[in-house]
Amino acid sequence: MHLPPTDASIVARRAEIVAGLKAIVPDGVVADESGLATFDADALSAYRQTPLVCVLPSDRHQVSEILRFAHAEGIPIVPRGAGTSLSGGALPRQDGILIGMGRMKRILEIDYENGCVTVEPGVTNLNITKAVEAQGFYYAPDPSSQVACTIGGNVAENSGGLHCLKYGLTTNNLLGVTLVLPGGEIVTLGGKCGSQGGLDLLGLVTGSEGLLGVVVEVVVKILRKAPVTRTLLASFDSVPAAGECVARVIADGVVPAAMEFMDRRAAEAIESYNQPGYPAGAEGILIIDADGVEADVTHAVSRVTAIVAECGGRTVEATDEKQRARIWSGRKAAFAAMGKLGPDMICMDGTIPRHALPAVLAEMEELSRRHGLGFCNVFHAGDGNLHPLIIFDMMKPGDFEKAEEFGADILRLCVRVGGVLSGEHGIGVEKRDLMTDQFGEQDLEQQHRVKCAIDGRGLFNPGKVFPTLSACVEQGHIHVHGAQLPHPHLPRY
Amino acid sequence: MSAASSEPQIVEFVRAARADKAPFEIVSGGTRRGVGRPLDLPPLDVSGLSGIVKYEPEELILSAAPATPLAEIDAVLAAKGQRLGFDPADWSRLLGSNGVATLAGAVSCDASGSGKLRHGGARDSLLGFRAVNGLGEAFRAGGKVVKNVTGFDLPKLVCGAHGTLAVLTELTFRVYPKPAHHMTLCLADVTPEAGFAALRKIALSALEPAGLAYLPAAMMAGVGQGAALIKLEGARAPLEEKIALAHGLLGGDITRIAEDPFAAIGCGEIFADAGGDIWRVFVAPSDAPRVARELDARHWLGDWAGGVIWLAAKPDDASRVRAAAAKAGGQAMLLRAAPESRARHGLFAAQPPALAALSRSVKAAFDPLGLFNPGRL
Numbered sequence: 001m002h003l004p005p006t007d008a009s010i011v012a013r014r015a016e017i018v019a020g021l022k023a024i025v026p027d028g029v030v031a032d033e034s035g036l037a038t039f040d041a042d043a044l045s046a047y048r049q050t051p052l053v054c055v056l057p058s059d060r061h062q063v064s065e066i067l068r069f070a071h072a073e074g075i076p077i078v079p080r081g082a083g084t085s086l087s088g089g090a091l092p093r094q095d096g097i098l099i100g101m102g103r104m105k106r107i108l109e110i111d112y113e114n115g116c117v118t119v120e121p122g123v124t125n126l127n128i129t130k131a132v133e134a135q136g137f138y139y140a141p142d143p144s145s146q147v148a149c150t151i152g153g154n155v156a157e158n159s160g161g162l163h164c165l166k167y168g169l170t171t172n173n174l175l176g177v178t179l180v181l182p183g184g185e186i187v188t189l190g191g192k193c194g195s196q197g198g199l200d201l202l203g204l205v206t207g208s209e210g211l212l213g214v215v216v217e218v219v220v221k222i223l224r225k226a227p228v229t230r231t232l233l234a235s236f237d238s239v240p241a242a243g244e245c246v247a248r249v250i251a252d253g254v255v256p257a258a259m260e261f262m263d264r265r266a267a268e269a270i271e272s273y274n275q276p277g278y279p280a281g282a283e284g285i286l287i288i289d290a291d292g293v294e295a296d297v298t299h300a301v302s303r304v305t306a307i308v309a310e311c312g313g314r315t316v317e318a319t320d321e322k323q324r325a326r327i328w329s330g331r332k333a334a335f336a337a338m339g340k341l342g343p344d345m346i347c348m349d350g351t352i353p354r355h356a357l358p359a360v361l362a363e364m365e366e367l368s369r370r371h372g373l374g375f376c377n378v379f380h381a382g383d384g385n386l387h388p389l390i391i392f393d394m395m396k397p398g399d400f401e402k403a404e405e406f407g408a409d410i411l412r413l414c415v416r417v418g419g420v421l422s423g424e425h426g427i428g429v430e431k432r433d434l435m436t437d438q439f440g441e442q443d444l445e446q447q448h449r450v451k452c453a454i455d456g457r458g459l460f461n462p463g464k465v466f467p468t469l470s471a472c473v474e475q476g477h478i479h480v481h482g483a484q485l486p487h488p489h490l491p492r493y
Numbered sequence: 494m495s496a497a498s499s500e501p502q503i504v505e506f507v508r509a510a511r512a513d514k515a516p517f518e519i520v521s522g523g524t525r526r527g528v529g530r531p532l533d534l535p536p537l538d539v540s541g542l543s544g545i546v547k548y549e550p551e552e553l554i555l556s557a558a559p560a561t562p563l564a565e566i567d568a569v570l571a572a573k574g575q576r577l578g579f580d581p582a583d584w585s586r587l588l589g590s591n592g593v594a595t596l597a598g599a600v601s602c603d604a605s606g607s608g609k610l611r612h613g614g615a616r617d618s619l620l621g622f623r624a625v626n627g628l629g630e631a632f633r634a635g636g637k638v639v640k641n642v643t644g645f646d647l648p649k650l651v652c653g654a655h656g657t658l659a660v661l662t663e664l665t666f667r668v669y670p671k672p673a674h675h676m677t678l679c680l681a682d683v684t685p686e687a688g689f690a691a692l693r694k695i696a697l698s699a700l701e702p703a704g705l706a707y708l709p710a711a712m713m714a715g716v717g718q719g720a721a722l723i724k725l726e727g728a729r730a731p732l733e734e735k736i737a738l739a740h741g742l743l744g745g746d747i748t749r750i751a752e753d754p755f756a757a758i759g760c761g762e763i764f765a766d767a768g769g770d771i772w773r774v775f776v777a778p779s780d781a782p783r784v785a786r787e788l789d790a791r792h793w794l795g796d797w798a799g800g801v802i803w804l805a806a807k808p809d810d811a812s813r814v815r816a817a818a819a820k821a822g823g824q825a826m827l828l829r830a831a832p833e834s835r836a837r838h839g840l841f842a843a844q845p846p847a848l849a850a851l852s853r854s855v856k857a858a859f860d861p862l863g864l865f866n867p868g869r870l
Binding site for chain 2: 193195206223293353431440
């Protein structure tokens with residue numbers, strides 16, 4: 001882990017900084033050792049650092065004052081929602097203020113006439129849906145951590161989920177944000193209107209991983225629940241056959257609401273974990289949701305069933321809502337179930353073109369042999385977003401390093417076939433040093449110039465996303481030890 | 494006119510312009526040169542950067558050079574039953590241009606037609622691009638896969654930037670299956686209030702409409718005081734089901750229209766022969782009837798279920814239109830006007846100071862000397 005070195009002169013001013021923050025938020029400064037320990041990592045818990053101080057503002061004016069103070073004093077800022085980032089986006093700094101947005105959790109307006117909801121950033125993803133579901137609406141992006149993760153964090157990470165194949169990522173479901181800039185100025189980007197004119201700064205800020213400012217208000221689109229949803233379970237005798245099926249479904253023009261893949265090792269672990277009823281002996285399994293009006297769903301189901309058969313697979317359909325839930329419960333418990341496969345594992349997150357699925361799945365087997373480590377595959381197949389889980393033993397000397405090399409090789413493979421380093425977890429500190437594998441020097445410099453244009457002093461989440469020239473090549477991952485995930489109550493898929 | 498037909502040529506041109514501190518206008522098909530503040534600068538013709546670079550129908554991904562004609566892309570995609578997601582609008586008829594509307598022109602002007610409702614704007618399907626920045630450096634941004642959160646989302650920025658950030662050299666889009674059939678339904682003789690309410694009801698249903706517009710009597714014959722038009726699409730059976738569901742939601746006398754009226758609505762062609770300045774006023778859909786009454790234009794319509802109001806206004810109405818938009822928390826775009834008027838009023842109203850400063854900083858991060866289309870946006 002190479003964050004920029006801790007600035008001792010800031011640490012030396014700690015008492016003064018704590019006092020400065022208490023003057024702004026009298027009831028929301030955490031400075032004691034045990035209090036700060038609860039904020040020392042996000043869900044990429046292999047990396048930990050105790051923040052200099054944590055501040056929990058309760059309104060936008062306090063946020064603005066905090067940023068103005070930090071800017072004047074030259075103190076780094078790390079924004080944090082619920083701390084569920086899988087890429088270390090909210091990893092604190094010993095010389096930085098951690099600004100936790102969890103207290104700002106009011107739903108400000110539900111506007112059914114315009115199909116949108118205005119919330120503070122600390123509202124959880126799922127609570128937006130809960131607020132509108134009685135009227136038949138929902139908020140579409142559904143990251144696996146949706147019971148805990150906040151909408152502010154979703155904006156920062158441009159979060160995805162199971163259903164973004166059809167409904168898009170956060171960026172496609174966002175109408176506006178109010179942002180506090182590094183100097184403390186408050187700007188509103190976007191809104192309920194059909195268009196705003198000017199540069200699309202809303203699009204830039206979404207997915208900027210806390211490098212450009214702090215979001216204090218969010219307007220999201222809500223959608224009407226589809227009248228019909230049907231779920232299919234398809235099983236195959238080989239992994240490439242399942243990959244072929246995914247590519248053909250996409251090419252056929254069918255857009256399933258979700259299309260998830262798991263290999264035999266994963267399916268068996270899940271089956272023994274919570275018995276969702278997956279077919280025994282299949283090398284690859286797909287779970288496919290089709291939603292929409294009845295005739296659309298009927299058409300999609302018949303096309304998918306035919307394509308599965310063409311690829312040598314078999315299809316079973318959930319007969320009722322209970323069985324649908326059971327099939328999905330297995331998929332959603334995948335991470336927890338995988339924890340039983342080995343003492344430790346790391347989860348990768350890359351995206352590839354869908355036609356490359358069969359070849360990439362085959363090459364991962366080869367990489368596994370070469371590195372001498374087992375792995376299994378559970379991922380969002382429909383949009384080519386891979387989540388290979390590498391199994392290793394931290395207690396075995398050299399095993400972790402091998403796992404890291406294996407993981408980096410998988411991501412490089414993704415880039416080589418035309419894909420990218422991250423489909424939904426973000427770069428954070430985890431993949432920062434692989435950025436040069438995907439982008440050339442001028443590509444990265446252009447991004448960095450945008451960063452500098454907004455945060456000229458480089459105080460916002462320093463050490464994340466962009467590789468530093470001095471850093472040696474390294475990679476991080478979701479680290480799971482002894483089947484204990486950070487946020488163990490959250491499903492991970 | 495200077496011309497460049499490859500990325501290296503553009504790099505060379507920009508480096509020379511940088512050395513001379515000589516700003517220029519970027520031109521491909523030229524159909525949208527009449528949009529925004531007029532530029533009195535030497536143009537760089539990039540129309541030679543044309544053609545589809547790679548089309549993978551099975552992957553639903555298309556990469557094309559910036560000056561590729563929209564018509565060419567449409568035809569190539571349609572042959573495989575696909576289409577661009579942002580319903581690019583060709584404004585040439587409205588703006589009286591004989592040029593050829595291109596991909597980069599539509600992207601740069603954020604020109605979406607009525608179908609924006611379905612899959613969003615260009616920003617929602619532009620996956621990646623290559624370009625040359627104001628330092629004369631070629632760079633690429635985004636990717637060529639549908640799900641990507643690697644680094645800053647720069648593709649969003651070039652959509653609607655009116656060529657002020659970089660000279661685009663390649664664009665990669667996610668494309669979508671094109672439904673086999675469509676049908677437009679008409680709810681006739683309704684007030685703007687009732688018409689827009691009906692449109693919003695469909696917008697917030699699960700019917701995935703491809704067009705939702707209200708036209709007053711002056712814009713459409715034989716519809717009494719005005720019509721709510723609803724375009725639905727799909728394979729035959731799903732389309733019939735959606736039509737039946739729309740009947741259920743709206744009740745009343747809904748008729749089917751044989752011709753697709755949205756072809757002339759989304760690109761503003763319906764206003765081509767209307768005199769005066771042409772505006773697009775963006776508001777929250779529920780504000781549309783009130784704002785439309787306040788604007789009090791004879792020739793007007795509301796598209797995107799009320800998210801945009803098009804109108805023809807007298808040149809001296811500019812301040813009034815801007816004020817009405819501002820009052821509703823919206824934004825008024827002066828799409829067609831005489832050069833003096835465009836110079837005076839700009840494409841959009843001035844942004845609040847903090848936002849304007851932020852936009853300037855971001856612009857400078859791409860083009861520090863202000864070489865590209867300065868002042869157009």
